[in-house]
Structure formats: C-alpha cells, structure tokens
Amino acid sequence: MFVQKFFEPAIAQSSYLIGCARTGESIVIDANRDVDQYIATAAREGLHISHVTETHIHADFVSGSRELAQKTGARLLLSDEGDSSWKYRFAGNGGGQLQLLHDGDRIAVGNILVDVLHTPGHTPEHLTFLITDGAAADKPFAAVTGDFLFVGDVGRPDLLERAAHYVGTMEASARTLWRSLQRFSKLDDWLQIWPGHGAGSACGKGISAIPSSTLGYERRFNWAFRQKTEDEFVTSVLAGQPEPPKYFAAMKQINKEGPGILGGFQVPPRQPDDILRARIAAGSVVLDTRPSDVYARGHLANTLNIPFNASFVTWAGWLIPTAADVYVIVADEGPQMLREIVRSLALIGVDSVRGYFSAGAIEREKVSRESWNTVEQITPIELSRRLQSPDIIVVDVRGAGEWATGHLTHAIHIPLGSLEERLNELPRDKTLVVQCQSGARSSIAASVLEQHGFEKLINLSGGLAAWRAADLPIAGDVDAPYAIRS
Numbered sequence: 001m002f003v004q005k006f007f008e009p010a011i012a013q014s015s016y017l018i019g020c021a022r023t024g025e026s027i028v029i030d031a032n033r034d035v036d037q038y039i040a041t042a043a044r045e046g047l048h049i050s051h052v053t054e055t056h057i058h059a060d061f062v063s064g065s066r067e068l069a070q071k072t073g074a075r076l077l078l079s080d081e082g083d084s085s086w087k088y089r090f091a092g093n094g095g096g097q098l099q100l101l102h103d104g105d106r107i108a109v110g111n112i113l114v115d116v117l118h119t120p121g122h123t124p125e126h127l128t129f130l131i132t133d134g135a136a137a138d139k140p141f142a143a144v145t146g147d148f149l150f151v152g153d154v155g156r157p158d159l160l161e162r163a164a165h166y167v168g169t170m171e172a173s174a175r176t177l178w179r180s181l182q183r184f185s186k187l188d189d190w191l192q193i194w195p196g197h198g199a200g201s202a203c204g205k206g207i208s209a210i211p212s213s214t215l216g217y218e219r220r221f222n223w224a225f226r227q228k229t230e231d232e233f234v235t236s237v238l239a240g241q242p243e244p245p246k247y248f249a250a251m252k253q254i255n256k257e258g259p260g261i262l263g264g265f266q267v268p269p270r271q272p273d274d275i276l277r278a279r280i281a282a283g284s285v286v287l288d289t290r291p292s293d294v295y296a297r298g299h300l301a302n303t304l305n306i307p308f309n310a311s312f313v314t315w316a317g318w319l320i321p322t323a324a325d326v327y328v329i330v331a332d333e334g335p336q337m338l339r340e341i342v343r344s345l346a347l348i349g350v351d352s353v354r355g356y357f358s359a360g361a362i363e364r365e366k367v368s369r370e371s372w373n374t375v376e377q378i379t380p381i382e383l384s385r386r387l388q389s390p391d392i393i394v395v396d397v398r399g400a401g402e403w404a405t406g407h408l409t410h411a412i413h414i415p416l417g418s419l420e421e422r423l424n425e426l427p428r429d430k431t432l433v434v435q436c437q438s439g440a441r442s443s444i445a446a447s448v449l450e451q452h453g454f455e456k457l458i459n460l461s462g463g464l465a466a467w468r469a470a471d472l473p474i475a476g477d478v479d480a481p482y483a484i485r486s
Contacts, residue, residue, distance in 0.1 A: 001018070001019070001020065001021060001111070001112060001133045001135065001136075002017075002018070002019040002020075002021060002026070002045050002047065003016065003017070003018050003019075004016070004017040004041055004045075005194070005211070006032075006037060006038070006041075007198065007211070008032055008034075008061075008347070009200075009310065010310075010312065010313040010344055010347060011032075011060055011061050011197075011201065011313055011347060011348075012197050012198045012199060012200035012201040012207075013030075013032060013060070013061055013196065013197055013201065014030070014194070014195060014196055014197065014198065014211075015028065015029060015030040015031050015032060015038075015196075016028070016029045016030065016144055016194060017038055017041055017042060017047075017049075018109065018112060018114075018131060019042065019045060019047040019109075019110075019112075020047075020109055020110025020111045020112050020135075021046075022110055022111055022135065023110030023111070024046060024047050024048055024110070025047070025048065025050040025051070025109045025110040025112075026042050026047040026048065026049050026050060026051070026109065027049075027050070027051035027052070027053065027107070027109045027112070027114060028049055028051070028052050028053075028065075028068060028074075029053055029054065029055065029129060029144050030054045030055055030058075030063075030065075030144070030146060030196055031052065031054070031063065031064035031065050031068045032061050032062070032063070032064050032347060033061070033062050033063075033064040033067065033259070033262060033343075033346050033347055034064065034265075034343060034347075035064045035067050035068040035071060036264065038068060039068075039071065039072065048072070049068065049072040049074045050074050050075065050109060051074055051075050051077060051107060051109055051114075052065050052068050052069040052072070052074045052075070052076050052077065053065065053076070053077035053078070053101070053107075053129070054078070054079075054146075055079075055126060055127050055128065055129070055144065055145070055146025055147065055148070055196060056079065056122065056123045056125055056126040056127065056146055056147060057086060057088070057123060057125060057252060057255045057256050058147075058251060058252075058255050059159055059163055059164070059203070059244070059248040059249075059251050059252050059255075060197075060201065060202060060203055060245070060248060060251060060348075061251060061347050061348060062251060062254055062255065062259045062346070062347065062348065062349045063255045063259055064259070065078075066090065066258060066259055066261070067259065067261050067262060070261060075097045075098075075099055076097065076098050076099070077099050077100075077101050077107065078098070078099075078100060078101065079100075079101050079118075079125040079126070079127050080100035080101060080102055080125075081101075081102060081103060081118045081120065081124070081125045081126075081127065082120065082123070082124030082125030082126075083124055085124075085166070086123060086124045086125045086256070087125070087256075088256060088258075089256055089257050089258065090256075090257060090258025101116050101127060102116065102118070103116060103117060103118035103127075104116065108134075111133065111134040111135040112131065112132070112133060112134060113131075113132040113134050113140075114129050114130070114131060114132075115129070115130040115132070115140065116128075116129065116130075117129070117130060117143075117184070118180075119145070119146075119148040119149075119180040119183075119184060120173075120176050120177070120180055121148065121154075121155065121157050121173055121174070121176040121177020121178070121179075121180045121181075122146075122147045122148055122154075122155030122156060122157060122159070122173075122177065122203075123147075123159075123160065124160075124173075124176075126146060126147065126148055126155075126180075127146070128143050128144065128145050128146065128148055128149075128184070129143065129144040130142075130143050130187075130191075131143070131144065139188065140187075140188075140191060141190065141191065141192060142191065142192035142193075142194055143184075143187070143191055143192065143193055143194065143215070144194045144196075145193055145194065145195050145196065146195070146196040147195075147196050147197065147203050147204075148177075148180065148184075149181070149184065149193060149195060149218065149222075149224075150195045150196075150197060150198075150203075150204050150207045150208070151193065151195060151198075151207065151208040151210045151211070151212065151213040151218070151222075152206060152207060152208035152210070152213075152218075152221070152222055152223075153204040153205065153206045153207045153208070153222065153223070153224070154177060154181065154204065154222070154224045154237065155177070155203060155204060156203060156204060156205070156237075156241055156244075157170060157173035157174040157176070157177045157237060157238070158170045158173070158174075158238060158241050158244075159203075159244055159248065160173055161173075162241075162243070162244050163244040163245075163248035163249050163252065164248075164249055164252050165249065170238060171234060171238070174233070174234040174237050174238055175230060175234060177233075177237065178227075178230045178233045178234065181224060181225065181233075184215075185215070185219055185225060187215055188215065189214065189215055189216030189219070190214060190215075190216065191214060191215040191216075192212060192213070192214055193212060193213045193214060193215060193218060194212055195207075195212070195213075198211060202242065202244060202245055202248075202314075205240055205241050205242060206223075223236065224236075224237065240401065242399055242400070242401060243399065243400065243415060243417060243418070245314065245317050245318050245417060246317070246318050246417055247317035247318065247322065247348055247349070250322050250349060251348065251349060254322070254349050259349075260351065262346060262351065265339050265342045265343045265346060266342065267335050267338045267339050267342065268328075268338065268342065268353045268354060268355045268356050269355050269356075270333070270355065270356055270357070270358070271327060271355040271356065271357050271361075273357065273358075273360070273361040273364055276300065276327075276357050276361050276365070277300070277365075277371060279327050280300070280301075280302050280303065284324070284325045284326065284327055284354070285304060285320055285321075285324045285325065285326045285327070286300070286302070286303045286304065286326075286327050286328075286329065286357075287303070287304050287306060287316075287320070287326055287327065287328045287329065288300075288303045288304065288305045288306075288328075288329040288362075288447070289306065289307060289308040289312070289328055289329060289330055289331070289341060290305070290307065290329065290330075290331045290359060291307050291309075291331070292305060292307050292439070292440060292443035292444070294331070295307075295375070295443065295447070296374060296375040296377060296443060296446075296459060297374060298362070298363075298372060298373075298374055299362060299372075299373055299374075299375075299447075300329075300362055300365050300371055300372065300373075301371045301372070301373045301450065302450070302451050303329065303447065303451075304319065304320075304444075304447050304448065304451060305443060305444055305446075305447035306319065306444055307440070307443075307444075308330075308337070308340075308341060308344075311440065311441075312341075312344055313344050313345075313347060313348055315416070315441075315444055316344070316345060316348065316350060317348045318416065318417040319417075319420070319444070319448065320345075320350055322348070322349040322350055322351075323352070324350070324352065325352050325354050326345065326350060326352060326353045326354065327353075327354055327355050327356065327357065328341055328353060328355075328356045328357070329356070329357045329358075329359065329361070329362060330356055330357075330358065330359065331359050333356075333358050338356060341353070373450065375443065375446050375447075375450075375457060375458070375459050376457070376458045376459070377458070377459050377461040378433060378458045378459070378460055378461060379461055379462075379466070380460065380461075380462065380466050380467040380469075380470040380472055381470055381472075383433060383460060383467075384470075384472050387408075391430055391431050392430070392431050392433060393412060393426070393427060393430045393431065393432050393433065394408050394410070394411040394412065394432075394433045394435055394460075395411065395412050395414060395426065395432050395433065395434050395435065395445070396408065396411045396412065396413045396414075396435050396436070396464075397414060397415060397416040397419060397434060397435070397436050397441050397442055397445040398413075398415065398416075398436050398437055398441070398464070399415050400413075400415065402437060402464075406464070406468075406474040406475065407464070407474065407475055408435065408464075408467065408474070408475065409473065409475040411435070412425065412426065414426075416436070416441045416444060416445050416448075419445055419448050419449070420448060420452070423449075423452055426449075426454070428453070428454060428455075430456065431456040431457075431458060432449065432454060432456060432457055432458070433458045433459075433460055434446050434449070434457065434458070434459050434460065435459075435460040435463055435464060435467075436460075436463045436464070437463045437464050437465055438462065438463045438465050439459060439460065439461055439462050439463040439466070440463075442459050442460060442463060443459055446459050
C-alpha cells in the first residue's frame with residue numbers, strides 16, 4: 001500500500017493519494033487544481049489513478065477533482081448526500097466515469113477498501129472515507145476526514161449561512177455536526193485521522209499544526225469531544241468563528257456548478273511598459289506583488305499591493321473578483337515566480353491573468369508626478385505625539401478577535417476584508433493612519449484606500465506589535481487569547 005499526503009501551504013490544505021501496489025490502482029481524495037502533481041507522483045510509484053473523489057463541496061479553493069478525472073480517465077466519485085441545494089450540478093459532465101456516493105458504500109481500489117461515511121454538519125453532503133488495507137487487515141486504520149474533523153478542532157458549521165448566505169442554517173448545522181461526531185466517536189481508538197486542513201486555514205478556528213492524529217487522542221484532547229451536551233457543543237462551536245473570506249461564496253458556487261478545466265498553469269506574456277497606465281484606466285486589476293516596503297517607497301497610482309508571500313492567496317481571495325482581468329507587477333521576472341503567482345491565483349479561481357509588467361515599468365513612471373505615489377510611514381512614538389490632532393484618524397484593519405485583545409483608543413475598526421464595503425464610514429478630509437498587527441495588512445489596506453480616492457494616508461510602521469513594544473497605552477482586553485496572524 002502506498003500513501004502520499006500533499007500539503008498546499010498557501011491554503012493550509014491537504015489531499016491524499018492512496019495506491020495499491022499489487023494492482024497499481026490508486027485513488028486521489030480532495031485534489032486541488034495542481035493536478036499534475038498527483039499524476040507525476042502516481043507515475044513515479046508505478047501507479048495509475050483509477051479513482052478520484054472529494055469529501056465535500058469546498059469553500060476555500062477550487063477543486064481539481066473534475067480535471068484530474070478527465071485527464072486520467074479515472075472514475076469520478078461524488079457525494080449524493082445532503083439536500084437538493086447541495087448536489088453537484090456538473091455530475092453528468094464530470095469527466096471519466098461517474099459514480100454517486102452514499103453512506104455505507106464501499107469502493108475497492110485494488111486491495112484497498114474505502115468505506116463511505118456520511119458526516120454532515122460542516123456541509124450537508126460531507127463524507128468521510130474509512131481506509132482499510134485489505135491485504136493485511138479487515139478493519140479501517142485511517143479516516144480521511146476532510147473538513148469534518150481536524151486535529152484539535154472540528155469543521156465550521158456556520159459557513160453555509162455566513163459564506164453561502166443560507167440564512168438560519170448555523171444552529172441546525174451545528175446540531176447535525178454534533179450527531180456526526182457522536183456516531184464517529186464509536187469507531188476504534190487506533191483510527192488515524194487524516195484531515196483536510198492544518199493550522200492557518202479559515203475552515204476552523206483552532207486547528208492544530210500537528211499534521212495527523214488518532215481518534216483516541218482526539219476523543220481525549222479535542223475540545224469538541226469534551227462537550228457534555230449538544231447545547232453546550234452548539235454554543236461553543238459557533239462562538240468566536242472568524243469572518244469567512246469573501247471568496248468562499250464564489251468557491252462554493254464554482255465547485256458545485258463545475259470548475260473550469262485549466263490544462264496547466266501558463267506563464268502570461270510580458271506587457272509593453274507604455275500600456276501599463278492604459279490597463280489601469282480600462283478597469284483591469286493591476287496587482288503589484290512587490291514587498292510592502294518597496295511599494296511604499298514608490299508605486300503607480302491605483303494599483304493594488306498584495307505582496308507575494310505566505311498571505312498572498314488569502315488577501316487575493318478577499319480583494320480580487322474571480323472574473324477580473326488581472327495584470328501583475330513582479331520584482332522577479334523569472335518564469336518560476338510567474339508560474340507560482342498564476343498557480344496561487346488559480347487555486348482560488350482567479351484564472352484571467354492576462355500579462356505581467358516588470359518592476360522596471362514602475363521605475364519609468366517616476367517622471368510622471370500625476371501617477372507616482374508613495375505611502376508615508378510613521379513610528380509609534382511619532383503617532384502617539386500626533387494623536388491629539390483632530391486631523392488624525394487611526395483605522396485598525398485587523399480581525400474582530402485581534403481587536404478584542406487590545407487596540408488604540410478611539411481607533412476605527414474595519415477589518416481589511418470588509419474595507420471596500422465600508423468606505424463611507426471613513427472621512428476623506430482627514431489623515432488616515434492605517435494600522436494592523438505588524439504593518440503588512442495595513443500596507444494592503446493603504447493601496448485599497450488609494451484606489452478609492454483617499455489621498456491622506458499613512459501606514460503605522462510595525463503595527464500594534466511595535467506600539468506595544470514602545471510601551472504605549474492600549475484600550476480593550478489585552479489578556480484575551482487570540483492567535484495573531486499577519
């Protein structure tokens with residue numbers, strides 16, 4: 001038996017290739033859009049992909065199951081559980097041979113047996129796959145749990161309401177999740193838990209960084225199994241869930257209707273420097289991927305700055321519509337970096353990257369005062385001296401949980417992901433000092449505000465972390481627990 005876990009750091013997502021050495025058959029569970037990685041690994045191990053499936057209709061990335069099945073001729077296995085609102089609508093055109101799955105079904109992949117367990121709560125159609133090595137055992141040794149059960153946490157039951165806008169479903173989903181956990185907890189202690197996400201995913205509020213676990217360990221240490229009553233569980237699981245990224249609703253729709261077939265990640269063509277401003281004027285998203293400090297020192301007006309780093313996919317999902325025509329500005333013109341940018345955007349359904357501009361194109365714009373901007377930086381000490389001025393307004397763009405742990409007195413709180421929707425709450429005749437935890441998100445926020453005509457913008461260098469380090473006063477509950485992410 002062969003098992004390979006694939007982990008995608010950009011979205012903290014796990015997928016699995018499980019193969020039978022005797023027959024050469026294999027199954028891929030929860031593929032993302034980088035389908036060639038599964039094909040290459042299977043070929044290297046002397047396997048062919050005969051089955052492709054997924055645990056549920058994903059909200060945080062575009063599924064690669066349809067394309068992988070089409071590319072390999074594999075049997076595509078999709079959940080037929082849940083109500084009519086959460087059926088796969090592309091099932092008749094999935095690629096390869098289609099099989100609809102129900103609770104209690106069994107799939108044979110050579111000697112490997114995959115038993116289907118319906119585990120609703122995170123979503124109505126959610127499945128867990130119990131894996132048995134039929135050549136050596138007659139009981140499952142592992143469970144691919146998707147977004148049902150994580151290490152240290154459980155899947156969010158609020159996303160149908162908060163991301164997909166199915167009003168009034170949160171509590172009912174939480175109660176369904178409780179029942180799924182009660183049923184699942186009766187399985188054997190030794191059962192390995194192979195979850196769909198790790199720490200950093202927005203699909204849970206407290207997922208551990210430990211990559212896998214066992215059911216016995218989770219029963220003892222996972223908070224969800226320690227709740228004594230259903231009501232207690234419902235209250236706990238719904239409390240403190242962070243705001244789901246805006247793009248989750250689009251991902252749900254894309255994955256339900258049927259993701260487009262990419263055919264690989266193509267490096268976009270370089271654009272002539274002299275058409276850069278024309279692309280901006282035409283309404284395209286011109287995405288400046290240079291580091292925030294470089295962007296602050298000089299950039300073309302009305303570009304969106306999202307540095308290409310570990311948080312790139314998250315904020316691209318929040319701020320770039322999936323249907324937008326995108327042009328990227330890069331510091332490094334190497335094909336590998338360009339491919340990675342295209343790949344990262346494709347993971348969340350932003351497929352229309354039309355071209356790129358080099359950093360040199362930006363430098364040539366310095367001569368044009370009307371299109372060349374900078375973002376002033378301010379230190380905590382300097383800001384503390386200027387806060388008495390009625391012209392200074394601090395805008396805190398951190399999340400709600402971070403705000404509760406402490407904030408600057410009289411700051412306006414608007415999380416970065418909601419900024420475009422709440423611009424009318426900000427005065428245009430004042431100087432806005434944008435602030436986050438470390439200075440990274442606030443730089444993105446400054447570029448968003450600039451795009452919408454705000455002219456007096458300053459970024460708090462080092463963010464609230466630097467403010468605290470300078471021993472300056474904080475309002476709010478500074479002892480509240482929160483996992484800070486910049």
